[in-house]
Amino acid sequence: MTGEASIAHAAWLPPEALRAVASRRVLVMSDGMLAETAAQEIARAVAHHGGSLHRAADGGPFDLVLALTSADGLPDAAAMALAELDWRAGQDMLGAEGFALGRRDGVTVVLADGPAGLLYGLFHVVRLGEAAFGASLPIEVHCPVTARRMLNHWDNIDTHPVMGQVERGYSGGSIFWRDGGLTPDLGRVRAYARLLASIGVNAVTVNNVNVHATEAHLLTDRLGDVAALADVLRPYGIRTHLSVNFNSPAALGGLRTADPLDDGVRAWWADTTRQVYAAIPDFGGYVVKADSEGQPGPFGYGRTHADGANTLAAALAPFGGVVHWRAFVYNHTQDWRDRSTDRARAAYDHFAPLDGHFAGNVILQVKYGPIDFQTREPVSPVIAAMPGTRLAVELQVTQEYTGQQRHVCYLGPLWHEVLAFEPWGGGRTVAAVAAGRHADNGLTGFEGGLVAVSNVGDDPFWTGHPLAQANLYAFGRLAWNPHLDPAAVLGEWIDLTFTPAATADPGLLRRTLHEVMDDSWQTYESYTAPLGVGFMVRPGSHYGPDVDGYEYTPWGTYHFADRDGIGVDRTRATGTGFTGQYPQPWAQVYESAASCPDELLLFFHHVPYTHVLHSGKTVVQHIYDTHFEGADRVARMRSRWAGLAGLVAPDVDARVRERLDEQSRCAQEWRDQINTYFYRKSGIPDAHGRRIH
């Protein structure tokens, strides 16, 4: 390790969060790197809170025991717990990452089949706090629903003069790269790994999916820097992945082609990958954005995406690596005059026909919606279309289209809604598809994953907006268990992050944070693009309103507002036919404006401004009402936060206030631009006579 950790906010793991564990006598019975990480975590904390760490069972009694199920000489309470566990379920049910937790005889016990489970179990005890040491706890098993829980970093080594160092990053520069190379501040990377381990994230890519010239070399001559990062991430159970440029055999290898079916190209990938594993034996694999927004891909050689992905997969297979192959492929030079092309259709049209053609270690990485991380989209039909393909669902923690960490927008409810969506109307959910449980062929190891674009940078608060830390937290927690209630997850984050003040109303802080954050996604939606129509943001920056900003561009993101109505007709009957990409019942639900959910109406239908929603309001009155209300809600958010004066650390308070001021200004701007735009177009006055400019 070189350098020291920069001064960063402790996020949800301040010393206070570990008080319950670290003021007690703790036994860790396991060897191995991850158990050592757990032990060190405890050692640091007990030094602060007065407890003690023990590595052998003869030093008891203990308050907390973390032990492998295979350990000899378990203390009595642990042995009792293990027996109960065996009785309930037999051996090996915990897997590599799961753990069992219970309290017997005044001892809290964490059991795991492997050291990763012990580390995750430790952080679970931290989350429980004093509740882990109270009355008897039944033995509960905690296994991740999704085996692959990955964060993609869109970090570059070089800094772009406009986009900054992190593409769509709103939290300063990269924590991995600085001054044209590896950061000297690996302590910051370690602190990040610790945070990720505490929420169960087990894979990270360390560079942007748009792989530029400098970053392409991470695969070859800059591989040492990747290995150095992997060394820091490894003790926290995190495997390192790399975004690679499909054109690498030509650009880096000097070959005359990157054709995936060319023998030389295959050999280059095989050889290059062998060298990667020589440097990083537990390397996770590649992430590829191909034939997308200017990135090279197999289309350039007349090959399919299966050809492309499988060539990289073959190189990785001997080492157990995977290819995350992104399904975000569409025509970004569309003619806005062409109403037959529908960007929403693109991923399905490209990939559904390839189902069954991908190698077993290819994971197709599909954005949750058919467009691009909008505040409101239907779930992508690709997720239901590829039973013979491993799928990962991609979320966006970085708030590109949801306020860019200048607006409070807690995304847990959005992700929960996506993950709980039932593409076939019942039974399997998106979360189950991502977990891989949908595999019809009964193969094990057919797991998919949940992936998200990280929102972290070298900002002192990690995420620009201190409250945006909650999104990172929620992603990890929901990836581990999509069934968690997002409000409860937010509650965990609040309790870990903020120390309750000794005031007349000790619940004020928690209650206020819930009031500010619980519904903040719906609040954001209410003052931005209405009824699922999407975009209406400033081109380029994607921040702030510009109703027609993308309307006449090549990007395929249109709303088609005219003096009579608005929306995109994606029906089979009269539109682009996109609704036909869904299985029933959704194909039918979305096809009819009568049955289409209000919040997605304009995504699927072009309707008059006078169309009456299920809510009983006309579309245009809904627009006025939600936008007035949305700006008012932000004003209330701001005054609620002001009520916390003195209860929050001054630096956090100052940053949040500054951001709330901007959110308030921006929400009013959205309100006024949207309302004015639709009033000018429709000529229909607000039923309540409020001021429209």
Place this chain on the structure above:
Amino acid sequence: MTGEASIAHAAWLPPEALRAVASRRVLVMSDGMLAETAAQEIARAVAHHGGSLHRAADGGPFDLVLALTSADGLPDAAAMALAELDWRAGQDMLGAEGFALGRRDGVTVVLADGPAGLLYGLFHVVRLGEAAFGASLPIEVHCPVTARRMLNHWDNIDTHPVMGQVERGYSGGSIFWRDGGLTPDLGRVRAYARLLASIGVNAVTVNNVNVHATEAHLLTDRLGDVAALADVLRPYGIRTHLSVNFNSPAALGGLRTADPLDDGVRAWWADTTRQVYAAIPDFGGYVVKADSEGQPGPFGYGRTHADGANTLAAALAPFGGVVHWRAFVYNHTQDWRDRSTDRARAAYDHFAPLDGHFAGNVILQVKYGPIDFQTREPVSPVIAAMPGTRLAVELQVTQEYTGQQRHVCYLGPLWHEVLAFEPWGGGRTVAAVAAGRHADNGLTGFEGGLVAVSNVGDDPFWTGHPLAQANLYAFGRLAWNPHLDPAAVLGEWIDLTFTPAATADPGLLRRTLHEVMDDSWQTYESYTAPLGVGFMVRPGSHYGPDVDGYEYTPWGTYHFADRDGIGVDRTRATGTGFTGQYPQPWAQVYESAASCPDELLLFFHHVPYTHVLHSGKTVVQHIYDTHFEGADRVARMRSRWAGLAGLVAPDVDARVRERLDEQSRCAQEWRDQINTYFYRKSGIPDAHGRRIH
């Protein structure tokens, strides 16, 4: 001189253009730097075309004599011409830059009171070509109408990652600055100076009016680079000026203020200016953009712009220098919801009350229109509002809003219209105001000027689009003589630039260029923002259509289109009152929609789409018609150019074709976006049923 001239197109002075002069016997009777420049020009050319250069009258007979009126021993023809001139007008009528030209006894004679006149006279003979050596020519006097004919370069030393090196430059990098310092290619600067001398430009600023950190130092520790440029420009009769940052006393001088009334600040400007003149004895003066679009200015110290300008003027006065003080001051953080603020009013509101308060060596530099170099604007009322102030009128040769040198847009007709405009309805024109003839106090030396932002860069064709050279040419010619017919000026440029081919139709080239270029400004206007409403360009780049792009921004450039109508109400009766800034008759003409010229209707009035223009068409039908027609006209331009195959140098032909392809694409894009926008908004179909998307 260091370095060699880069390979650049010869523009309008290819060797062929000098054939008529340089195949003859030429006498130059004058000493001094500018006469030497003329002599060298001839010497180089005769070496190519077989004529001869003589410096003494005893080597006759001659075909062409260039002589000072004060010369002893003039050849007979010249003496005759001088006698005629004296008889007609007495001595000293030619001034420092004028010349007389005539042909007597088979000798063409140019007489001047000073060497600058000889240089300008030489280039006039070059323009005349063989016509200068034909039948007898009457003695004609040519004096510049406007004494100050200046180009502003918005060149930076540093290269901005988005804006490039030249702000609003569309012709590559700077010809003055390269790699963070003075260009090593001073030969290119010399070639530029020669072109400027040939069109009578006599002043240049060498850096951007937005003076950034690096460029601020040109005033002090980088002054040597300015002096080096001045050395190259001087032999061509061009004085060097510098854009300076108003905050320089603080930023460069380390003072605690830049308050123009502070004694230390005054002393700093005086001392700094003294050092400038020590390095550049004929330095022209400063150009200042103050309190404008983020630049510092006197407002920051609670002072007026007269205070600010006069402080700099006082520093320059002892050396005969002037301050060009830009009147482009407005609120660029306007709230679009605020309909009472009108950017068009700003310059008048700020400056008219200061008339009479500016020092005698301050020249207020006023953009020709009240907004910002739009394709169509009314003439700025400031031009008529300040009889006690020296005024320069600023034009924009660089095509920021007129196609960015990707579109053919010959601006001569626009400038001619502006210069010929009569602010008081009769008598004095804008050109007369710029010339300074309006001075009520009868003072001599009260001259104003014509200034333009240059369109030149280090592009091989100087101006990106080879045909955009004509704009640079026309600016110089119209600045010298605003009464020239812009089509005739274009004809001069064509004849100088293109060598007629020996084809069956020798006039084809000239005829085609006139067809392509003569009306290209109106063509550009026809497919872009209609009826004087302005903007509708992409924010930032200002290229291509985006109807609402500036509609909800802080820039004060709105069209207020709704489902019923469009335009900005700037009347006194119901609008912003801007029409009241004009003297009669315009105050009344513009006030009424009935009398307002069609082409400015939407600049001054908000009218229904069904409003009937003087042309008999409704506004919306006018929009449809002009946009269909405009795109068609560009298509015809393109096919006309294609008809020149083989008659134009291949590199010029290739570049022009590439640009015409883009112009054609872009004109169709404008047509479709504008028509679609107004169809969607108005719901009124095209009377001719053409395709609107």
